[in-house]
Amino acid sequence: MLPRFLPHDWKGCFALLVIVFVLSSFLDNIAAALIGGAMAHTLFRAKVHIGYLAAIVAASNAGGSGSVVGDTTTTMMWIDGVDPLDVMEAYVGAGVALAICGIPAALQQQRYSPILRHEHEHIHVDLVRLGIVFFILIAAIVTNVVMNVSFRKSRIIFPLSAHP
Numbered sequence: 001m002l003p004r005f006l007p008h009d010w011k012g013c014f015a016l017l018v019i020v021f022v023l024s025s026f027l028d029n030i031a032a033a034l035i036g037g038a039m040a041h042t043l044f045r046a047k048v049h050i051g052y053l054a055a056i057v058a059a060s061n062a063g064g065s066g067s068v069v070g071d072t073t074t075t076m077m078w079i080d081g082v083d084p085l086d087v088m089e090a091y092v093g094a095g096v097a098l099a100i101c102g103i104p105a106a107l108q109q110q111r112y113s114p115i116l117r118h119e120h121e122h123i124h125v126d127l128v129r130l131g132i133v134f135f136i137l138i139a140a141i142v143t144n145v146v147m148n149v150s151f152r153k154s155r156i157i158f159p160l161s162a163h164p
Contacts, residue, residue, distance in 0.1 A: 001123055001125060002016070002039060002042075002043060002104060003043065003115065003116050003117060005118060006043075007115075008106045008114070008115055008117050009110060009115075010103075010106045010109075010110040011106070012043075012115040013052070013105075013106035013107075013109045013110050013115060014044075014102050014103060014106035015104065016036065016039060016040060016043065017036075017055055017056065017059040017098065017102040017105070018054075018098070018102075019036070019039070020032050020033065020035070020039075020056055020060050020062035020063065021059045021062060021098055021103065022038035022063060022093070023035060023036070023059070023060075023063065024043040024059070024060045024061070024063030024064040024067075025063050025066070025067040026067065026137055026141060027094070028064075029060045029061050029063075029064045030060070031058055032063060032064070032074075033057050033060035036056040036059065036060060037053065037056055040052065040053070040056060040109075041118050042116070043110075043115050044109065044114075044116065045113065045116060047112065047113035048109070048113070049105075049108055049109050049112040049113070050119070051104075051105050051108050051109070052105050052106070052108060052109035052112075054105070055101055055102055055105030055106070055109075058097070058098075058101050058102075059098055059101075060100060062094035062095075062097050062098050063094065063098075065087075065090040065091065065093070065094045066087050066088050066089070066090035066091035066094060067087070081148070083148055083149065083150075084144065084145050084148055084149065087151065096115040109147040144148075
């Protein structure tokens with residue numbers, strides 16, 4: 001269904017990198033890269049440039065830089081009590097890196113194999129399941145941020161920290 005929403009030029013290729021960047025902020029970097037690779041495989045009819053694959057991996061790594069949820073290392077930071085706002089500044093450099101690396105990769109991919117214009121008619125998205133997944137992810141992120149920012153002293157009651 002992505003061709004319905006993505007522009008049909010290099011901006012669509014770049015938007016896919018931004019999607020991977022955002023996915024990586026709450027998923028493991030490897031999972032976000034695999035999802036991005038699968039999306040690119042479909043969108044470009046299995047003709048993905050090696051430079052664009054590298055950009056997918058770079059976007060995945062950059063997207064996880066300012067988040068304390070997702071993979072093992074950042075989750076350990078959260079458990080240890082690192083304030084989620086302390087790592088948010090990493091998104092500044094990550095955003096610049098995404099633009100500097102992503103735009104040339106998107107232009108290269110568009111020249112190599114343009115983005116698919118017509119989606120398959122038989123694709124069906126179960127909106128109820130999608131809504132449940134989004135609700136769970138948003139609830140987990142909001143709970144983590146609120147507990148670490150607003151209720152730091154009451155965290156002792158909850159199993160959020162290795163030490164009080």
